[in-house]
Amino acid sequence: MSTLNTLIQGVLLGGLYALYAVGLALIFGVMRLVNLAHGDFIVLGAFVMLGLGMAIGVPAPVALVIALPFMFALGWGLQRLVLNRTLENDLLVPLLVTFGLSIIIQNGLLQIFSADSRRLTLGALETASYSFGGVSVGVVPLLTFVVAVAVVAGLSFLFYRTSLGRTLRATSDSLPVVELMGVDPRKVFATAMGISFLVITVSAFFMGVRANFDPSAGPSRLLYAFEAVVIGGLGSFWGTLAGGIILGIAQAVGGSISPAYQQLAGHLVFLAVILFRPRGLLPKAG
Amino acid sequence: MAAFASSTATRTSRAALVASLVVVVLLAVAPRFLPRSATQDMLQVFLLVAMAQCWNLLAGYAGLISVGQQTFVGLGGYGLFAGAITLGLDPLLSVALAAVVVTALAFPIGALVLRMQGAYFAVATWVVAEVFRILLAQWMALGGGTGMSLPGSAITNQTAVHWVSDAFEVRAAAAREIIIYWIALTATVGVIAAIYWLLRSRLGLALSAIRDGEVAAGSVGVDIWRNKLIVYAIAACGTTLAGALYFLSNGHISPDAAFSVLDWTAYIIFIVVIGGIGTIEGPLLGAVIFVVLRSTLSGYGPWYLILIGALGIAVMLAAPKGIWGTFSQRTGVQLFPTRRRLAAILPTPTESEARHADP
Numbered sequence: 183m184s185t186l187n188t189l190i191q192g193v194l195l196g197g198l199y200a201l202y203a204v205g206l207a208l209i210f211g212v213m214r215l216v217n218l219a220h221g222d223f224i225v226l227g228a229f230v231m232l233g234l235g236m237a238i239g240v241p242a243p244v245a246l247v248i249a250l251p252f253m254f255a256l257g258w259g260l261q262r263l264v265l266n267r268t269l270e271n272d273l274l275v276p277l278l279v280t281f282g283l284s285i286i287i288q289n290g291l292l293q294i295f296s297a298d299s300r301r302l303t304l305g306a307l308e309t310a311s312y313s314f315g316g317v318s319v320g321v322v323p324l325l326t327f328v329v330a331v332a333v334v335a336g337l338s339f340l341f342y343r344t345s346l347g348r349t350l351r352a353t354s355d356s357l358p359v360v361e362l363m364g365v366d367p368r369k370v371f372a373t374a375m376g377i378s379f380l381v382i383t384v385s386a387f388f389m390g391v392r393a394n395f396d397p398s399a400g401p402s403r404l405l406y407a408f409e410a411v412v413i414g415g416l417g418s419f420w421g422t423l424a425g426g427i428i429l430g431i432a433q434a435v436g437g438s439i440s441p442a443y444q445q446l447a448g449h450l451v452f453l454a455v456i457l458f459r460p461r462g463l464l465p466k467a468g
Numbered sequence: 469m470a471a472f473a474s475s476t477a478t479r480t481s482r483a484a485l486v487a488s489l490v491v492v493v494l495l496a497v498a499p500r501f502l503p504r505s506a507t508q509d510m511l512q513v514f515l516l517v518a519m520a521q522c523w524n525l526l527a528g529y530a531g532l533i534s535v536g537q538q539t540f541v542g543l544g545g546y547g548l549f550a551g552a553i554t555l556g557l558d559p560l561l562s563v564a565l566a567a568v569v570v571t572a573l574a575f576p577i578g579a580l581v582l583r584m585q586g587a588y589f590a591v592a593t594w595v596v597a598e599v600f601r602i603l604l605a606q607w608m609a610l611g612g613g614t615g616m617s618l619p620g621s622a623i624t625n626q627t628a629v630h631w632v633s634d635a636f637e638v639r640a641a642a643a644r645e646i647i648i649y650w651i652a653l654t655a656t657v658g659v660i661a662a663i664y665w666l667l668r669s670r671l672g673l674a675l676s677a678i679r680d681g682e683v684a685a686g687s688v689g690v691d692i693w694r695n696k697l698i699v700y701a702i703a704a705c706g707t708t709l710a711g712a713l714y715f716l717s718n719g720h721i722s723p724d725a726a727f728s729v730l731d732w733t734a735y736i737i738f739i740v741v742i743g744g745i746g747t748i749e750g751p752l753l754g755a756v757i758f759v760v761l762r763s764t765l766s767g768y769g770p771w772y773l774i775l776i777g778a779l780g781i782a783v784m785l786a787a788p789k790g791i792w793g794t795f796s797q798r799t800g801v802q803l804f805p806t807r808r809r810l811a812a813i814l815p816t817p818t819e820s821e822a823r824h825a826d827p
Binding site: 210215216218264267268272273274275276277278279281282283284285286288289290292293401402404405408409412442443445446449450452453456457460 | 527531533535580581583584586587588590591592594595596598599602603605606729730734737741745769770771773774776777778780781784785788
């Protein structure tokens with residue numbers, strides 16, 4: 183029964199990692215950018231919601247709703263003002279600019295909020311759980327997982343069923359061609375980053391209600407997100423969800439042996455995937 | 469038909485070489501005249517220069533952007549501690565042993581992370597560093613998660629301490645610092661010389677070809693995988709050596725300090741980017757600027773790091789070649805040129821002009 187319990191907790195944890203990861207996968211898919219500040223933006227989102235709670239006293243879910251448009255605008259503006267300037271260059275400039283952003287965000291949050299561990303509160307819901315035949319499942323982890331599936335489904339719908347999605351995919355496939363069609367790739371990229379920031383905000387909410395966070399928590403979120411993307415392969419958002427779940431299970435199994443091995447087990451599964459299936463488990467066709 | 473002779477040397481570069489030798493000699497005798505705090509700062513500059521040159525070799529010449537060089541700083545430091553404490557070796561011997569063992573380890577690590585490309589390579593190197601951080605935090609004989617200090621016996625029994633202590637009429641602790649200073653200076657000069665030599669060799673030519681166009685380089689017969697792996701291991705060797713010397717000088721190690729992405733990757737990247745990526749001069753200039761900034765601004769806490777991040781971004785966007793690169797582009801001055809220039813066109817002996825040719 184404890185094995186089953188570990189597996190279930192792992193799958194649910196994987197939902198959170200998938201939420202971290204799809205925002206990263208979206209940006210990489212559209213503009214081949216690996217945002218090294220991705221994890222720090224997740225932590226920033228959590229602090230924005232915390233700050234809203236502290237400033238105007240709204241409960242966390244309301245803070246989430248208020249934060250969403252703000253974070254979209256932040257992502258959109260970041261892309262228009264900073265990151266679009268980096269994309270004509272090779273790999274180096276975008277990587278190092280996002281790395282610099284990571285340091286700025288971490289230390290900015292440290293300056294404003296101090297190094298204390300924080301948490302977003304949901305009242306009684308935090309500790310509520312369902313029990314199925316001896317396995318106890320927390321409401322919040324379950325809700326995280328359901329939202330992760332919904333976000334993946336929503337993004338898949340957006341990408342493959344809407345006109346915006348068609349533009350995003352076309353921009354990813356060939357910049358010169360979409361430019362001939364009258365598309366301004368700078369705006370498309372800004373929209374994609376805005377959407378990524380919406381996902382970041384949702385994942386920040388669940389990170390904040392599930393566990394403590396502090397200004398230095400970003401880099402490990404980036405690594406989890408990245409590992410989930412690589413394990414899943416870049417075939418689809420569903421692959422990223424699968425990658426997140428595998429990472430979650432690996433961490434839960436490692437953590438059940440010794441708390442010290444939770445992260446280690448996830449990293450080792452990631453390195454094993456690089457070694458044996460460098461294109462991930464569900465790669466892009468062709 | 470004509471043959472071509474190429475050269476990388478210029479009149480400026482020959483003068484620079486002579487000037488560098490003079491500077492190295494001056495630096496070597498500096499501990500005799502400067503206060504201990506100054507030599508400690510200079511020691512830091514040397515080690516940062518060595519690490520920055522190694523990162524620059526990867527990113528600026530081989531197009532491999534690593535955010536995981538802290539792997540080798542940390543393994544160098546822990547290699548030193550393991551040798552000095554668990555094997556009871558002389559710390560200096562332990563540093564050398566760490567460099568050899570970790571360089572050997574860099575081949576399988578490199579073979580693994582080089583399966584990823586571009587940004588994926590970058591993040592994979594970071595994951596590897598995290599794996600080692602977690603593993604070494606489990607090594608209780610070396611202090612586990614809280615770390616440990618070098619025992620006093622390992623410090624006082626270090627080779628040549630008594631000799632320097634007598635010659636310079638200083639106490640054992642100061643003599644030890646002077647020895648580490650000399651070794652760090654030697655190691656850094658060695659790393660720079662090795663990288664400079666390497667860049668002017670066939671491997672350097674292959675690297676530039678790979679960086680400028682991997683497919684094209686492969687099509688003219690450059691073994692991309694092998695060249696990248698060799699460069700990765702060379703950079704690992706230099707970084708390990710610098711890391712081991714840092715922790716020898718520091719005397720204390722912990723997993724978080726040894727595998728710090730901020731100290732050993734973010735700062736190093738800042739140094740290379742500010743100074744000028746893809747040049748030998750850039751990291752030298754960048755390290756001096758960084759240490760000056762750090763000593764003037766470190767009292768401002770997070771603001772100092774925010775400034776470092778913002779400066780790095782501004783340079784990347786406005787002047788991606790950095791201070792030295794921009795200066796060099798405007799003036800054409802290169803102290804340590806690595807680019808091959810056509811020195812002479814040599815007619816083949818069958819042509820009558822052969823006699824007049826001046827090779």
